[in-house]
Amino acid sequence: MHRFYSKGSAAPLALLFTLVSMSFTVAYLKNSFSQAAMEKYRYAEWKALYAAEAGLNDVGVVVLPYITSDTLLVRNGVSYGADENNRPIGMYKDIACSTQLLPNSTRKEYIAYSTGVADYITPSGTNVSIERRVFTSMRPQGFEEFMYFTHEEEPIGPGNTGSVNFCGSDELDGKVHTNGNMSFCQWSCATFNGEINVTYEAEEQGNLFNGNQNCINDYLEDDELVIDTVHQIIYPPQNSTEVAKQNATKTFVADTKLFRPGKKDTLVMTEINFVEGGYWAAQWTYNIPPIGNPPAEFSFQYDSLASGLETDDFHLHLFPNEFDGTANTYNSNFLVMSGNTLDGINLYSLVSSGDFEIGDGDQIFIFNEDNSKVISFISSGIATLGTDRLRVSFYGETLAYNGPEGIGFNDDENITFVNASASDGLNENVEWNNQVYYHDHDLTETNPDGWTGYCEAGGRQHFDFDYWTAGGTSCDIFNCPDEIYNSEHVFMNRTFFSTGNSPQIIYIKGGQVLVRGTVDGQFTIVTDDYTEYRVHSSTNTVDRVWGNIWLIDDVVYADSYTSGAVVQPAYGGSNNVLGLIAGGSVIIANTRPNGSRDRQFGQDIKINAAVLAMNGGFISHYWQNSTIGHHDPILGGIYNLPIADGRGGHRNYYRNEDQSGAHTNDNTGDYRGYVKLWGSIVQFRRGYMKRNTGGGSPYNTGDIGYDKNYNYDYNLRLNPPPYFPDLENTNNTVILKMASYGEARNQQQD
Template sequence: MINLRYHNSGSAAPLAMLFTLVSMVFTVAYLKNSFNQSVLEEYRYAEHRALYAAEAGLNEVGVVILPQLVTEDTLLYPSGKDYGNNENGKPIGKYKNIYCHTELEQNSTRKIYYVYSTGEATPTTSFGDRVDPIERTVFMTMQAQGFEDFMYFTNEEKPIGPGNTGTVNFGTNDQLEGRVHTNGDMVFSSYGCPEFSGSVTITNEAVSDGGGIGSWGACDEGVFEQNIDGETVNILDTIATITFPPENSAQLVRANADYVFDAGDMIFRSGKKDTLVMTELNFTESGFWASQWWYNIPPIGGPPNEFDYKWDAVNAALNVSTSGLHFGPDNLFIPGVGYDGTFMILSAFDVTGANIQSTVIGSINSGDVLRVANSGGSKSVAFATTNEPLPIGDDRILIQIDPTSISFTSSSGEGFADNEQVTLVNTSASTGLAEDVEWNNFHYYHDHNDDGSEYCPVGGRHHFDFDYWNAAGLAGQNCDIFSCPDEIYNSDYVYMQKLFYPYSGPTVIYVKGGQVLVRGQVGGQYTVVTDDYTEYRRHDNMSIVDRVWGNIWLIDDIVYADSYPNGAIVHPDDGGTGNVLGLIAGGNVIVANTRPNGARGQLYGSDIKINAAIMAMYGGFISHYWQNTLTGYHDWNDNLSYGYIADGRGGHRNYYRSQDVNGLYTNTNDKRGIVHLWGSIVQQKRGYMLRNYPGPYNASPGAGYDKNYHYDWNLRLHPPPYYPDQVDVNNNVILKMASYGELDNDS
């Protein structure tokens, strides 16, 4: 018999405990993992809540405040604001530190707008542990939309200009590429439809009032349909009204001017008649030339105060012969230069022997422009006084002058001879009515009642061809500023000598208180801006105040230095151009009646080429058709049923002809060619470019230009310096989003 003996060493209990411990470890690990997953999910949820809160701050506060920003920067809700509610009625999170600021875009004067928003959310745990909040920050950049975005913009789709029929429409000759907008009602022709190759917008307000489209004419909604990638797309849309004119933005342009040419120095002076100033800007590849001339708008009082003397070429200092006058202190004439001096000394006696000391002293004031000329006008010198005349004893008069203002002209190149009879003329002080001034009639220059109750309207006849423009013709020479420029730039009408200003970067030129003539080749980035209008006292009656509008006159081609010979700009797809020009006129931008611009039915030249973003704040982009050579429609009293339709001088211009001789006319043809424009047109109302049959100018082909307009896509990349931003009716800048993203809060 086998006896089996078992030995029990007590191992069952430890094994059980081991298995229990292992099981507990797995259980704890599982529970810990589950807890960690829950915490991670809560953290992820909190991150999303923080992001939502940040985006809410961006949209509810930042984007709303940004267009209204008037300071460089601002910080809102630094302590935060609760946002939203969860299922328990508690905030999802909060947004805070909403920071808005602006800065200039690189190589531009256009602002870019920045807004940052931080969202905050705190994770929760099942044990209620205190956990640091999670933050997420988002940002957005926005760009101001400028008026250069438009190919064509009108505040009112109505015509402006002399002979206004009140009717204007879009027809066959209107082929517009780029963005088109009007705050008014679009009217279509009954004889053909326009072509649009960009977006077209009208306003919500116009549509709500039953407008937007005033009349379809021969067109229908198909005029707004385009085939894009095989799909028919309607390009018409409605937007909020865009405020026009943008007065605040225009003031900003003027405030940032690099050069200010003041044309209002000689108006509203105590005891003196008003004198106006015309400015010219002639652009070159490396800068621009600036000049100024003085002029008066008829009716002109006169004649100026005149005193007859003999030139004293012998004496010097304060010594002067009886009935003589000369410059002091040295009384020197420098060949090729002219005269120099700091004062003029005059005898108290004129050539008749009369003592005129008190008369001279009483008729000349500080700042007056005096002119001394011989009897034939072949020699003359003009200068400005710097003080009231002073008596030197009983026999002499001392007049201090500005040495830099002395301007001498001589057909022979010689100075005045000793004892040569001369006349001293105070061009700044005159009385009575001037009989020697041409076209000195109210009706040739004004479109309102002659009683001081009205001002010259922005839509009336405007003028640039005053005596300074005709200086060569008045002197008996058959030439003008284009063929004998020295005669104009050295005439007695010069107010500021021609001076060159080199280009040094984006430039704003402000012509203050007057009109400006513009031409040339633009090398650089420029904006030219004028005032809306300037008030002045009429020369014939100082109790009557009238207005001259801040017009920009295009007297010849104005193109970029790198444009093609036909005026076309270099398209961005071909490398683009860095040159840009903005023309901001308070009144109108006018294609002047000049020989290079096709005057007299293209007798001397044809067409005009324009590269510019054009803005006519209270007027329009318009041709100078009211000065024309149409046989039946050139005078102020022709076809008066339509008002004043002409200025009467067309037959006596290009080249100059005296009013005493008959004008030269071109029957029914003063068609000047084509306006070739690459740029942008923004205007209060639509300016007339061509006037012909039917209407006030019942002639064919009539007076003016056909149109060849193209949008300059470079304007989207390089707007003119400080060109006005678009603003809504609440004066908020209209912005477009440029970028969006999230910042790394850990960086």
């Protein structure tokens, strides 16, 4: 019998399959654990990002408009939200807020970073903390973004009728905003090709839109026209404008001849004439009538070595001639003067004959050339002393000295003696020397000593003083510039300033400015709101001159088309930019290039600029016009104030006041063409550009002024003028718009 033995592989195979199965199981379990860990990690990442974004929204974006320096907030963290298990989603911390200048700009970028933290426990029981950091950058919105902005949608300017409307001739391409109410013509509808902003505050007061209801309905039903309601924007933007002044690259001072002891006030006009490569600047002195007779003013030298009643020729000194350096004063009883002055005047003879007097109570000033040393007193009279000298007595308690501590007048120091009380009456040699041609206040009070009001931004403004007419009857600044730039009125000689490689901010401190030319670079011109001065014919009365910007000819960019149109971004754009920030108004002056005398010498004006009138408007100089019946300061408008300055027929070219003016008939008017603007218009109230018989106007004439061709310059959104004012809410914070957002790997975006 045979035995059979079975040979096979069942057991090993079973073992092998078991091992393979176990390895798959281990791999599966390992993968499952990894997947679970990865899911927890990713979930924690999203929670950390969510918490970081919450930090930006809850803290960073809220704080950004208020910061003045780099700020780090919430260092210890704040728990945020709740997940599906009602546990905090995460925590945000280290909210870092800062600002930095934008490249090639004077405007700041506001940046906020936020860190989010989320925790989770791994399948192995390990606690893991995940951090993610996000950022946002925001940029201020500026007034240059508006095609048209008014604080109050009301008119401003002489002959004010109290109402202004958007009509069929108005076509606005760009963003429009008013803090007030909008009114529309009854007979035609304006065209808006951009966004319209109105305010919640105006809406609460009712009558958001007034006038032609058909126009209003068309606007509201137009799907392509965006009408947005926003919060009121602070106007005028005083904070931002002050920043522009503080960062001025060039300041032209125009108020150094004001409020000087013993001297009449003198105002200064500045001109900025842009040319390729920079600009020319010049300054002239002027006075605003009424102008009084000049004070009694004589030149001497101080005799500090004299000890008695004698004095050298052309000299004067106090007696006793004792200066107390400790008390910084003179201890004297009267003044000894030579009978002859450095001006060649024999005062001794004039006093002897009674042709020159110093009365009891007259105010006397004695000062040196730079006004750093001043003696003042109230006189009680003048008398001859010997055969060649004069004695001026005074009330001892009124004697005062103002000068450097411990230093009196030097021997032979040039000085001026002034009897400030000697001026009386108006100077007959000054043309148009009557307040009615220049002032809208106190019209019935011919003596300025009785004035109680001031010139206002909405009244008649003036630029054409003696410096402007110095060329005579056939010359002006355009065809005979040397006559103007070399006249006796020059305060600062014409000087060239290069553009340089950085944005330029030109600050006109304490005065008005004339502007024209070809802009090559990035510029902003800014003026003060107004400057106070003592009226020439009454040193006790103070009035105001507003910081107006006068456009006396075209102002265009160097690379603009001959039509004045600016190259828009879609076609390459322009790097040139100009901002005009006027404390008063931006005024298109009545000049020959600007179409004066009904376009006798030219017509139209081309303007490339972002215009901002802080307290006035963007307005034409229509109150100086050549119409026969409406060029004089007759009263009219709702305020019954003068509607013209009387000089329109005696300008362009200049004519003497005694000559008859060159006038146009009323039906013809004084039409000057078109305002061809590519830029932006921002104003306190809407300035008149054209006057005629319509709307209750006091000008019963043909057209005086300009039609409008306004175009928004979209380059302004990419390249705003240097330090052009930012928008601010009623809580005085800058209005920001988001520029970028994302996750940051560290403190800096990269």
